[in-house]
Amino acid sequence: MTSTYDSPSSGLNQTAAGVDTGGVETTTGPISGAGLSSNGRLTLLDIERPGDPGVFAERVRSDAFEIMARYPLGQTRSALLPMLHLVQSEQGYVTADGIAFCADVLEITKAQVAAVATFYTMYKRRPTGEYLVSVCTNTLCGMLGGDDIYAALSDSLGVGMNQTAGIPGEPGSITLEHAECLAACDYAPVVTVNYEFFDNQTVESTSELVSQLQAGNRPLPTRGAPLCSFKEISRQIAGFVDTRAEASAATASGAPTEAGVRLAIERGETAPAYPHDDAGTTAGTPGTTTGPATGAVTPDSAQPTSAHDAPLNTAESDPAAPATGASHTQGELFGKES
């Protein structure tokens, strides 16, 4: 794979022919579908085809301009990553058409877009299923069961990494991948479906989950929003998020996330209270102003009730140490005259 360094000054607005293959390994002859190259890695589908930006509806183009508007004037190339998610949300993967579309809208070369599209894991290079099932097989999840889950799933679905069981895009079709650390190690081993979490999985629970998906059901994730299709979630990653209540209110917080806070409440432990106003001149002498002993817990009746019956007792809400900053002087803010 050639490595294209696309500096901001090189090749901007280039429209000459012959830029289509930059940054991408090419082979002779027509490529009719993705294949495995000699090193076992996926090659880009249809990359030699010029790609037609016109296949996208006008509304997609207006979405693309909406993405560009998020960035400062003259810096619209920043929109490329979200825009690639956007074209993926239309076609289920990043096609030559999608690359041409991004290049066209951003007025950069297709080579520049292809170089980016082939760099990142989340841009899929061939048609993807209705559900992308990602099994974390990084060390921690892997050793706590993720490896077994992936092997069993691969076996039962009859597919390997980035391959799809069923007809891509059709209901119940499933693309399998093993993922790197998904930042949920306290829920290990984890599996995501279209990036929504299913925690503390076993071979059996994941097998059941996948069977449900194939049967047209959508089991609720352990944390996060109800499932949608891979195309729909790609659109959300592009920044067009689902603001419906059931999606936005999903807690995404389970017992491990709250383990420390719950234990602190159980033990009656808190952080030190903020210093009183008259204690503000003792900066640099840690331990003399306040400490755990003075950070007494004082429940505040005005506090919202916890959804988990675990009311939050913080030193900050201690009426004896009000944290209203309006009356603080500058010296107090720093703990000493600056």
Added chain:
Amino acid sequence: MPLTPVLTKRFGTNAPWLIDNYEALDGYVALRKAFATPPGDLITLMKESNLRGRGGAGFPTGMKWDFIPKNDGKPHYVVINADEGEPGTCRDLPLMMNDPHSMLEGIIIACYAVGAQHAFIYIRGEAVHAIRRVTIAVQEAYARGYLGDNVLGSGTRFDITVHGGAGAYICGEETALLDSLEGKRGQPRLKPPFPATNGLYDAPTVVNNVGTLCSVPYIVLGGAAWHKEQIAPSKVAWTEDWNDRNPANKLNDPYGSPGTSIFSLSGRIKNPGQYEAPMGTTLRELIEMAGGMSRGHELKFWTPGGASCPLLTIDHLDVPLDFDAVAKVGSINGTSAIMIFDTEDSIVKAVLKWTQFYEHESCGKCTPCREGNYWTAQILERFVHGEGTEEDVDKLLDISDNILGRSFCALGDGAVSSIMSSIKYFRDDFLALVKPENRRAPEKTPVHEGGPLLAGATA
């Protein structure tokens, strides 16, 4: 050692991510206080608080803010590194999910302090739930007047853009993140120039981690002294003891790495999760909080701050976990992501899987990292399949030595951390996987000279 929830104090309360609930729990109070303070004094506050970046490197936040040129006429930017992906690290996503507004408040204060009007939150693409939550929080903040024109009557406009990544661990490296945010392949830039002068769009840029910025409102409210005093008391005694035993390698200031730290505990413990306690808390204390080991076996190896930090062992149970002390014992505090493994876990297999991760995530820009990890992964695979030789152990160390310090960015250094430290502490585990016919002839076996190398051995 007590738990001290500060950043996590709203976890588990009633929908703390909604702006009304956030405001009811001291939300946006710090912002008002900050706006009544000259920006330069806020930077001084951050310096005096000794807050060090929570993204892994532990760089002093106040100093980073102070590097931004003043009155240079250029636009300044604040970029939030929310590309959480260091194996074992699972702290920033819960922070953004539960308490997105504390991050936004920290961001707006940071923008005000360094003269920036536009901030970008780069969230890893897979974390779609966090993208959703933070995007909605930003919309709420605009509607409530904390973003947009003339924020709180300051006469200044502040904007925040939420930007989803696309799956590349390397984008957690700050300059690779900036390139990625500019719509390019996420590959690290040569430093210098540093982001403080030539960052996003070649303009002065502060790149801060989520946890760092979430800490900012509390420091503004509590003051520098309040923050600086928060260390585990045992750290002071440990420092004295260390200095007595290591006169040539002293640790000067026991308070050099203060504040609370969210320890992310995972692996072979009963109750994995997020435990917020003062910097300097020890693993012994943390495992006790987490209910002990999960399946009755003894602790064998663990990471103090993610996979990129050299492994530690049962001999390090009482090391204060902060940036300074962990560095003294040969590892890195990193993201305080503690993965815990017991004696039934194969360390060689663990190291193989970490190495395969780095092989996959190497961006390909520099040769030592791109090629080196390709080879070390193959050798480790040989070991796991029983095909390794004694010479392979030395070869692993040799290749690692050619990656460490010779790679373009810290990814290469992190990649060999687990290899080098595992051989240092558990060489015999590697040798145990070598078949008899692949062992060296007895006369060639090196004899350990000097003191005992194995824990428990007698001199």
